[in-house]
Amino acid sequence: MSDDEQEERRDIAQICLTGHVINPSFRLRPQFNTNFCETCGRATTNHCGSCKAPIPGAMPLIAMSKQKYLKAYCGNCGTAYPWTRLAIDETRKLAIETVELSDDERNALVESVPSLFREGPGTPVAIARFQRITLKGSRKLLSDGLKHILYTLAAEGARRQIWGP
Ligand SMILES: [Zn+2]
Ligand SMILES: [Zn+2]
Known part of the structure; x- marks a missing residue:
C-alpha cells in the first residue's frame, strides 16, 4: 500500500473546544460521536475553524491513547486550534x-x-x-x-x- 493510500485511510478526530478528545475514529466509529463534551459540556468539532481541514484522527494498525491526538496547530494552515x-x-x-x-x-x-x-x-x-x-x-x-x-x-x-x- 502506498503512503497516499495510508493517508487516505486516516480517520478524523472529534475534539471538544476545550481540548478533550472525544473520538479519534469519527468516520469508522460514529456511534462514539457526541455534539457536546461529556466532560466539560462544550461543543465538539472535527475540523479547523479557519481552513476547514479535518482534524487528523486514528490511523490503521496504530494504537494511541485518545488524548495523544490533540495537536496545538492545524497541519494544513498553521492556525492555532x-x-x-x-x-x-x-x-x-x-x-x-x-x-x-x-x-x-x-x-x-x-x-x-x-x-x-x-x-x-x-x-x-x-x-x-x-x-x-x-x-x-x-x-x-x-x-x-x-x-x-x-x-x-x-x-x-x-x-x-x-x-x-
Ligand atoms: Zn471537553
Ligand atoms: Zn487549518
Whole structure:
C-alpha cells in the first residue's frame, strides 16, 4: 500500500473546544460521536475553524491513547486550534491572578507559551524562561495551574524537560 493510500485511510478526530478528545475514529466509529463534551459540556468539532481541514484522527494498525491526538496547530494552515487559544488565555489569566509576578515575568511567561507548543528555534529559550519564572520561590499554585493548562498541549520535548518523563 502506498503512503497516499495510508493517508487516505486516516480517520478524523472529534475534539471538544476545550481540548478533550472525544473520538479519534469519527468516520469508522460514529456511534462514539457526541455534539457536546461529556466532560466539560462544550461543543465538539472535527475540523479547523479557519481552513476547514479535518482534524487528523486514528490511523490503521496504530494504537494511541485518545488524548495523544490533540495537536496545538492545524497541519494544513498553521492556525492555532480553539483549545490552544484557550490555553494561552488561561495562562494569561493565571499570570494576572498571581500577584507576586512582576509585569516583566508575566509578559515573558505568556509569550513563552506558544513556543512550548511547537518544537522550534524558540523552544529552549521558552523552556528556560518558563522554568525561571515558575520555579522561583514558592510558586506552587502557579506551577501546578500551568501544568494543568499546558501539559497535554506542550510539544513532547518541552513537556519532558519541564515536567519530566
Ligand atoms: Zn471537553
Ligand atoms: Zn487549518
